[in-house]
Amino acid sequence: MKNATVKEAAISKQSYFTEEHQMFRDALRKFLEKEAIPYFEQWEEEGLVPRSFWKKVGENGFLCSWIGEEYGGIGADFLFTVILNEELCRIGFGLGGLDLHSGIVVPYINNFGTEEQKRRYLPGCMSGDIITAIAMTEPGAGSDLASIRTTAIKDGDSYLLNGQKTFISNGIQSDLVVVVAKTNPKAVPAHKGISLFLVESDMPGFSRGRKLKKIGLHSQDTAELVFENVKVPAANLLGEEGNGFYHLMKELQQERILSVVGAQVAAEEMLRMTIEYVKEREAFGLPIGKFQNTQFKLAEMATHVQIGRTFLDDLIVKHMSGEELQKEVSMAKWWISDNARKMAPECMQLHGGYGYMEEYKIARWYRDIAVVPIYAGSNEIMKTIIAKKLGL
Numbered sequence: 001m002k003n004a005t006v007k008e009a010a011i012s013k014q015s016y017f018t019e020e021h022q023m024f025r026d027a028l029r030k031f032l033e034k035e036a037i038p039y040f041e042q043w044e045e046e047g048l049v050p051r052s053f054w055k056k057v058g059e060n061g062f063l064c065s066w067i068g069e070e071y072g073g074i075g076a077d078f079l080f081t082v083i084l085n086e087e088l089c090r091i092g093f094g095l096g097g098l099d100l101h102s103g104i105v106v107p108y109i110n111n112f113g114t115e116e117q118k119r120r121y122l123p124g125c126m127s128g129d130i131i132t133a134i135a136m137t138e139p140g141a142g143s144d145l146a147s148i149r150t151t152a153i154k155d156g157d158s159y160l161l162n163g164q165k166t167f168i169s170n171g172i173q174s175d176l177v178v179v180v181a182k183t184n185p186k187a188v189p190a191h192k193g194i195s196l197f198l199v200e201s202d203m204p205g206f207s208r209g210r211k212l213k214k215i216g217l218h219s220q221d222t223a224e225l226v227f228e229n230v231k232v233p234a235a236n237l238l239g240e241e242g243n244g245f246y247h248l249m250k251e252l253q254q255e256r257i258l259s260v261v262g263a264q265v266a267a268e269e270m271l272r273m274t275i276e277y278v279k280e281r282e283a284f285g286l287p288i289g290k291f292q293n294t295q296f297k298l299a300e301m302a303t304h305v306q307i308g309r310t311f312l313d314d315l316i317v318k319h320m321s322g323e324e325l326q327k328e329v330s331m332a333k334w335w336i337s338d339n340a341r342k343m344a345p346e347c348m349q350l351h352g353g354y355g356y357m358e359e360y361k362i363a364r365w366y367r368d369i370a371v372v373p374i375y376a377g378s379n380e381i382m383k384t385i386i387a388k389k390l391g392l
């Protein structure tokens, strides 16, 4: 490894990427260097990634590249979604709203939508004209999704939607929200009464609550949403009535893999920047990377990062071949996000006082990474799934 770059030492090669994927990544990097990196700090300050950026990402063909040709897309494979996720996360988790849109929410429309819904929404989702969100969580229900209280009661050829959602990513800017609601609040078991709806932001009765202040992910808008007697046409039911919970479960595998991609990228970035830093910073006449404590810490971290990468790459390949991976994805979600979360204070410590300064990127990773063990199914919920799969 004598001539290897820091990056090559820190990150394993992902062999499944073809030349086409690499070209996509190169073009995306070039685009982001010009259109995102110079403005990212400003967006973090302003607490929002502007709509104009969404439009540029869309116009350049990077959003929802997996959408089929019949709807104007190029039918790209899942690795293009992974690349978008990796490159946006590398700049900062604040850009995660675009990943959520491109890799998680819009697939719901594609996978469960009617032909009319797909024709209506997919082209705009791809161009960046339509920003999407998914609203599951409520003030009183997060992990326990079956206990949500938002209702959508059939009323002629519409549903009357009432309820409140919170912590919704892209909440402020979204034009289209996949809302999880109970069409049968008395269903036993409760999850059988859940359905999904495509709610447009200009439907009367739909409003945004507070834009929530978070300790990290500053440029990602996260908000409360309120639905007061919103008349949602029956044509906006997404998938089958009463099957919403199963639709969500089906999509969770990809959602969780993408959240793991973000955590892994964060771990790799923290390792890379810390290796760079300890080579340059000197104390007692030596680069601090020459102290045994620094070397052991980074050797341990590099090992964990490598294990995480190997695990994740295996899951990505299996996911692409259509395997059901609930147990393995749950394992990766908790382990890889926990690894990244634990690395953040270690890397900050190795940066000394500079690590505590906003101008050093490790400070932002320290704040941002804490969310991954919480969302996309908390790490405790991941362990309950694994335990169930172990027959416990």
Ligand SMILES: Cc1cc2nc3c(=O)[nH]c(=O)nc-3n(C[C@H](O)[C@H](O)[C@H](O)COP(=O)(O)OP(=O)(O)OC[C@H]3O[C@@H](n4cnc5c(N)ncnc54)[C@H](O)[C@@H]3O)c2cc1C
Pocket (backbone or CB within 6 Å): 133, 134, 135, 136, 137, 140, 141, 142, 143, 144, 166, 167, 168, 169, 170, 214, 217, 222, 371, 374, 375, 376, 377, 378, 379, 380, 381, 384
């Ligand atoms: C920045 C951010 C963005 C988000 N974006 C979205 C979004 O776009 N859309 C959306 O719908 N939601 C979103 N969420 C919500 C997120 O998915 C929930 O916060 C998460 O599911 C946890 O739910 P909760 O906050 O209600 O915590 P709770 O469910 O109240 O859990 C609290 C604690 O109890 C633990 N716990 C709960 N049940 C069990 C159990 N059975 N066994 C052991 N421990 C348990 C949890 O692991 C957690 O540690 C976002 C959250 C954040 C912070």
